[in-house]
Amino acid sequence: MIQFFRFVRLTSPLLAVQSLALMSIQVLAVSFTPTVKTQNSPEILLANNLRVLQVIPQLDGNAYLMGNGGTFIGLVSSDPTADNSICNPSGPYGSEDGILSIRNRSGNLGSLYSEISAYNSYANNPPILIYKGKRIVYLTKNRELDETLDPDLLLDTLCPRNSL
Template sequence: MSILEFLIAINGMAELWSADRVFLGLLSSNQYSSPTLNMRKYVNLDGIYGSFSGIQSIRNSVGMYSGTSGIYSPYNIFCLNPPFVLYQNQPVLVVTRNAHFQTNGVPVVNPDFLLGVYAQLDSSAQILNNSTPMDRVNEAARNTMDVLNNASAIAASMFH
């Protein structure tokens, strides 16, 4: 199973935790799920999880758990203690941009890819609720191509 397939399968059932054991949010494409971590700007706009200003959000550019210098931030390329995804009480993914982080066999996922997957799933769900069956088929095909193109671009950027 690929990381993309795994992230889709654990939608709404896995949690993001910091290395210092602080809960950073539920990985969910459901914008109304609380507490949720999602790429959409309107999700938890005033909350601590998933917002650009929340103290426990990886999207806050100046927090301990975010930004390029946060000591527990997945965006800090030198971070020695990045957050991890917990599923069924087991760490299943490390979320980091640190290409040299030693994970002891736990797969690594780029934070932008992780957030992008759930944002895309949220967009797809909204389309399903407001369209005809043929619209859904066409939009699903476009979304699939967009996800694959975005995943390829993120993967390529990791090797520069």
């Protein structure tokens, strides 16, 4: 069953939301077209005007990353031992060679050139951070998109230094 919703702050795209069960985790597959950003600030404001650095600890274990097409690409968790954590240096979502890891600089999600990469400054379909079933921000180096979070800021703030 597919339901259509319109997110606040997105000017025109309709979202197709479909429930999927991946790795025993209930996630939402959301597809939409990014909007062009009007102003970018290193102090990105989110819901309730909280600064990103204040929000990241709240995301720990409660949010996940979603890639192109609704693919689960890791739990936003500071636990370096959790199998699905983006901070697990030997897990599929946090390793430097994982196919589904934004840390894999040779892979589609972490390269400088892939259209779906968090590290491509021109990517129009970067990973999305999902919190409580809602799209929060794009995880990207692309400063032209609206509502973005630098992947290095997320990883540096969330992941313990000894796990990298």
